[in-house]
Amino acid sequence: MSNKKELKISNKSDRPDNIVLRDHLLIEKAMEYEKRLPSFMKDYFVYLKSSVAVSTRAAYLEDIIFFCEYIVNESGLTDKDDIKNLTVEDFKNIKSRDVNLFLGDYCPRYYKEREDHTFVYENNNRALARKKSSISTLFKFLYRNEQLPINITDGFNPIKLPKPQPDAIKRLDIDEVMVMLDAVESGEGLTEKEKVYWEKTKLRDKAILALFVTYGLRLNELRELNISSFNFSRGExxxxxKRGKEVLMPINKTCENVVIDYINYERPKSEDLPEDVQDALFLSLQRKRLTPRAIRQLVKKYTSICMHTSRDKGYSPHKLRATAATSLIQSGFSIYDVKALLDHDNVTTTQLYAAHKKNIKRDIVNNFEWLDEKEEVSLDGIQASDNNNNNNLEANDVNIDTEADIKDENQE
Structure with a gap:
């Protein structure tokens, strides 16, 4: 019988309980990782607490555990049989070459024996770059903390990341967004089995999709929304x-209406719910806060309908974030406005979505006319007069380019 006590949140901050609980669970995860690592890293653990986000702290420690397991089990660099027993002397024996072999030879493809199966794991360059970053922070800190005599990170091999290509960004076109929203409104494109659930969740699903394509929210930003997150009287x-930033967003009339409709007509009344989800906005049919997996499946289902593909080929919530970015830029908003809305760290990320703006050359020249309308008419009149004066010219030989003809030619 488990002696584990039920966790209660004593929240004295203005942050909602679910956000406090989320961060608490990440901290607990990081602390469990710290218990598995050698004691000489204690100063490094303290450094991470004050210098990086909670999620980053847990990710770094997980990568360092993986590296230490490699040192113990694969490298031959130590005689220790457990990563907990590693010492700073063992780390003094690690050279840049050893880390490069780990990142370049072992990590890209490695095997783990588990029960009756052998699992094959692969890491792409982006994953390798993160592992390199985690290991680099550790070795740099140990050097600055005077625990290591030299800084070996200068000898780490560079990891080339593929340059993001605008054409590779997956997103919905504006007309596909309209088809998707119509599908959640009417149920068209759903199977008979899906319609059974749709009848009970269509207002919830509509609100979720509207928030995704309007604001480009990240999955967890949407999942953590509460009823108390909304102040409809102030329109926000x-x-x-990420990194615990608290942001107020203005709410437009469309999103306000779909959220209110869901709360009033479909979501269970708060007083009928367990205490821990009374404030949670988006609930499952089991009356629990929606899981990330459930939200992904929901989005894949409706995006597959508008793209006329199978459910497993539907898009993830992050593709709706890309959809919001490209749609806003195509509507004329500057990349700096879109950067602020989507919380991009760097404007170059937003510029990738700007590259998707269709017919940009045509839009530029069509909106930059040197001749006014009256002058264009007079030129047409001159052309018509010249044609009438040429009696030998057959009608089917006359070549007058209309605006539609020019557009068709440009498209070809």
């Missing part, structure tokens, strides 16, 4: 970004 709602 609060979200919690």
């Amino acid at each position: 709602f609060k979200i919690y970004r």
Whole structure:
């Protein structure tokens, strides 16, 4: 019988309980990782607490555990049989070459024996770059903390990341967004089995999709929304970004209406719910806060309908984030406005979506006319007069380019 006590949140901050609980669970995860690592890294653990986000801290420690397991089990660099027993002397024996072999030879493809199966794991360059970053922070800190005599990170091999290509960004076109929203409204494109659930969740699903394509929210930003996140009288709602940033977002009339409809007509009344989800906005049919997996499946289902493909080929919530970015830019908003809305760290990320703006050359020249309308008419009159004066010219030989002809030619 488990002696584990039920966790209760004593929240004295203005942050909602679910956000406090989320961060608490990440901290607990990081602390469990720390218990598995050698004691000489204690100063490094303290450094991470004050210098990086909670999620980053847990990710770094997980990567370092993986590296230490390699040192113990694969490298031959130590005689220790457990990563907990590694010492700073063992780390003094590690050279740049050893880390490069780990990142370049072992990590890209490695095997793990588990029960009756052998699992094959692969890491692409982006994953390798993250592991390199985690290991680099550790070795740099140990050097600055005077635990290592030299800084070996200068000898780490560079990891080339593929340059993001605008054409590779997957997103919905504006007309596909309209088809998707119509599908959640009417149920068209759903199977008979899906319609059974749709009848009970269509207002919830519509609100979720509208928020995704309007604001480009990240999955967890949407999942963590509460009823108390919305202040309809002031026309705004609060979200919690990465690294704990608290942001107020203005709410437009469309999103306000779909959220209110869901709360009033479909979501269970708060007083009928367990205490821990009374404030949660988006609930499952089991009356629990929606899981990330459930939200992904929901989005894949409706995006597959508008793209006329199978459910497993539907898009993820992050593709709706890309959809919001490209749609806003195509509507004329600057990349700096879109950067602010989507919380991009760097404007170059937003510029990738700007590259998707269709017919940009035609839009530029069509909106930059040197001749006014009256002058264009007079030129047409001159052309018509010249044609009438040429009696030998057959009608089917006359070549007058209309605006539609020019557009068709440009498209070809």
